Amino acid sequence: MEAYFDEEDPPGVVVVSQTCDIVSDPARNPWVVVCPLVKADPARVTEIERGGVPRLALVENAPEGLVAEIARSLTISKDLLASWQRNQGFTDPGKAVEFARSLERCFGRFAFPDDFNRSISPLLKKLKDGYGKEKAEVGRVARSVAELRVRPSAAWDAGNVHVRFLLILKPEDQREAQIAEISSAFEAILSTLSWQGSFQLDEPFLHLGTYDDFLARDYIESVALDINALSFAARYQAAVNPL
The missing domain is CATH 2.30.30 (SH3 type barrels.)
Incomplete structure (x- = not known):
């Protein structure tokens, strides 16, 4: 054989x-x-x-x-x-x-629509480029986030979709930035994005908190953004054994 x-x-x-x-x-x-x-x-x-x-x-x-x-x-x-x-x-x-x-x-990985991918590409680039920079604000902010998810107001292929971003923060003792700084940095980036197709920001468009602060519905009705340095990069993850 x-x-x-x-x-x-x-x-x-x-x-x-x-x-x-x-x-x-x-x-x-x-x-x-x-x-x-x-x-x-x-x-x-x-x-x-x-x-x-x-x-x-x-x-x-x-x-x-x-x-x-x-x-x-x-x-x-x-x-x-x-x-x-x-x-x-x-x-x-x-x-x-x-x-x-x-x-x-x-x-x-979820297959986001092309218009959505093009709309958020500046956000992903800023986070990926800044994640490994120790002193950069975007780096400290990104390293304070455990997971970044997006929740649509309707089906992804609907004619009018409002999107809300869920920033799930790491425990406070693992963050490198304060909540106000994290919120301000993401609001500044998100507010400058040029939305294409049927997509636009929801109101409010940003929700911050730890896993304890989100409803189960928030989580299951949202999709994780695949930001390699944020959600999966082994080199920069805290050495916490989840087992």
Whole structure:
């Protein structure tokens, strides 16, 4: 039994199936999903750490210079998997969670309408460019936000859509900016955006708070903005183990 890849065989693979699926009865569920390990130079690894390459992800214990190409998954049999040498991919639970978030990001990103993407591109650029700048206001503000979400007033393809931005803040002791500064900075950026198509700002257009301050409805009726340095970049995340 063999596996065939489009190009040369990769130097290794990482299993991305859930543990419960892996250990389930092969007679009922004989398959697992793996992703190939591919070469990446140091510059590429840095870009991945910053969240700039959603199709690639870091595997903690992979050989140096190898990363997972999660956008190129492969289904294989458990019999084949059992015939390969096993190495533990992660020993740090936090790194394993980061990898899981990379999978979520690659396959779970919401497809915003083109007009909306064009409208908010200046906001995303400012946040991405400023996130790693230690003393810049936009950097301190962005690093104080745990998640940035947007809630539409109607279906995304409706004829008239008002959008409200939800800024979910980190705990107070992890913020680098005060709430007033965060609010002022985002209001200044959002108020200058040129909205295209059917989109425009809601009133009010900004809602700040911690996870405790938002209703469940706010969360499930909104969509996360994929700001790589804000929501997914491992290098800049606080070393908090969520497990």
